[in-house]
Amino acid sequence: MLHQRHITTSPVEVGKTTPFPLVQIANRNTLLHLIGLNTYHQFGQQYNPHFFFQQFSETLATENKQVIHIWEDIWRQKPAIVLSRLNAMVGLSERIPARLTQIRRVDRPLATQFLEMSHLQAVTLSKYRYGLYLPQRYFRVLSPEFQEQIPANESELLVALATFSLPRRIERDGKLYRSVELVRFANRLNCTVVGGLDKLLKGFINEHRPDDIMTYADRDWSDGRSYEKLGFTRLILTEPQQFWLNPEKMERYYPHRLPHEVSTHRLLPVYNSGSIKFVKLLI
Incomplete structure (x- = not known):
């Protein structure tokens, strides 16, 4: 788990005020913005929070700092x-080389179960679902503690999933493209498949031959650099x-x-940081 030595618990001077605690992951230009709901409620009564978190992220990006907004309700x-993703950032997850995995399609129930266990956003329906499976003969690359969690009769382990x-x-620039959206990608909880998304993309492209693939990076958690390394181009920052x-x-x-029986009277209007379209x- 994320250890105390990986974070600085005192507020970080960033050149812009925020009413929420801000801590820094040690030896990284990554800041955790901890959004408590009581403080947010008070903040929202005094200011319009619509663009606050997005502008906060973009301002710090000019200083080469990445902000991760961790909302109390999400936590x-x-x-x-949340812990799995933070641990991955400091190298504490199980690292699995993608070359050891096998790629194939995943049925909808298993994909839904995997995403519910491994992805922060809500599960959405997708036409295509591809997974990376680690064969039993390679379980040895996993730590003994992790191996103990795998049922004895498992012949393989689903370690990463992408849906399309x-x-x-x-139409872009007067030209028609056969475009596909990468809807969701997730590593298995507490795992990082090194090169996993690249392998899943290549497998999908080889089978379906789209003209392009577009996707969105959640600005609450990502600055999109991992997509740029895979050849994606940043288009816009959404509202x-x-x-x-x-x-x-x-x-x-x-x-x-919003369900018909639910009134907005006691609900908080909250705004994320938008998404980066690639x-x-x-x-």
Whole structure:
């Protein structure tokens, strides 16, 4: 787990004020922005928070600093996934070379189960689902503690998953592209498949031959550099997404999916940092 030595617990001087605690991961230009809901409620009564978190991230990006916004409700709902992602940043996850894995399609129930256990965002339906499986003969690359968690009769382990949309015709610069969206990507909890996304992308491309692949990087957690290393080009930064948050149940709702029986009277309007849209041209 993320150890105390990996963070600096005193506030970090960044040249812009924030009412939320800000800590730094040791030896990295990565800051954790800890958003408590009581403080957020008070903040929202005095200021319009619509663009606050996005602008905070973008301002610090000019200083080569990455900000990760950790909301209290996300932490309470999915602490294991939050810790898994933070541990991966400091090299504490199980590192599995992608060359040891086998790629093949994954059925919808297994993909849903995997994403619910390993991804912070809600599971969405996707046309194509591809996974990386680690054969039993390579379980030896895993730590003894991790191996103990694997059922004795398992012949392989699903360690990474990517889901893709149906192709759509998209016009860019007067030219039509057969475009596919990379909808979700996740490593198995407490694992990092080194080169995993690259292998999944290549496997999908070889089978379906799209003209391009587009995707979104969650700005609350990512500056998109990992996509740029894979040949993606940054297009736009989208407007922050609003959610209605129930602070008692720690549940979020999209405005267009708010249940009829739920009133917004006691809900908090919260805004994330938006997303960075990327595209990888293949023709």
